[in-house]
Amino acid sequence: AIKSAPITTERLPYVPSSNDRLLDPGVARANSAPTQEHPHGTQGTWHEQHKNQTVLQQHCAYFDPDNDGIIWPLDTYRSTRAWGWSILLAAIAASIIHFGLSYPSNPSWIPDPFFRIWTSRVHKNAHGSDSLSYDNEGRFRPQLFEDMFSKYDVEGKGGLSIGDLLRFHKGQRNAFDFWGWSATALEWTAVYLLLWPEDGIVRKEDARKVMDGSIF
Incomplete structure (x- = not known):
């Protein structure tokens, strides 16, 4: 950090x-999401069942209950309903997710009329203006995940409050990246609604488990 650029002292990297x-x-992991506290990522049955999937594919696995590599809007709707979300909220979430993510993952250049998502190509949905914890191939980047908490957990409480998440969203925004801004806001809103922490803080370990899908 340098004093002449105050932002570098305000947001210290890991x-x-x-x-x-x-x-x-700094080395991206293909099939595990490690942190300082969990240097081997999620272990046990979860790892054995998902060791042949990228971390991003693991994140999506919950929404593909028949494990056929294709996520239908109804799959997403049912999956979010299982979290306790209302019919309206689950329907809105499924509509937004599949409208935005279907075409990039589609193996054909012809848009899919059913708005399905192909998990084999889900890495095509990588976007900017977020933590960049996933790389463009769906691997997990521990350094950038740690950076998110090092920079924005200003009180060292082991997680991010709503205020921290708002600062994170503002701090990570790239110029004119309207899609990335919107996607990041919606993603972290969904994470917060899923976790709904009693103390209002999204814990680092819970966020890590969201990244590899094991929390679902």
Whole structure:
């Protein structure tokens, strides 16, 4: 950080120490989502069941209950209803998600009339103005996930409050990236509604589990 650029002192990145359990945080992981606290990501049955999927595909697996690699709008609707969301909220979420994410993942240049999402190509939906914790191939980047909390968890409470999330959204916005701004806002609103933390703080470990889908 330098004093002549105050933003660099306000938003300090994650700097690994020699004692950190997380090794090589700058190296993207194909099928695990590690952090300092969980350097091997989610283990046990979850890892065994999903070790042949990228972390982004793992995130999507919950919405593909028959595991056929295709997520229908009805799949997303039923999945969010299972969280306790209302009929209206689940319908709105499914509509927005599939309207925005179907075509980039479509293996054909012809738009899909059913607005399905193909998990084999879900990495095509990568966008800017977010934490960039997923790379363009669907891998997980520990450094950038850690950066999100290092920069925006200003009180060191181990998570992000609504105020922190608003600062995160503002701080990560790229110029004229209206799609990225909107997608990030909707994604983190959905995360907050899913977790609905009693103290108002989205814990780092819960956010990590959202990234690899194990929390679903």
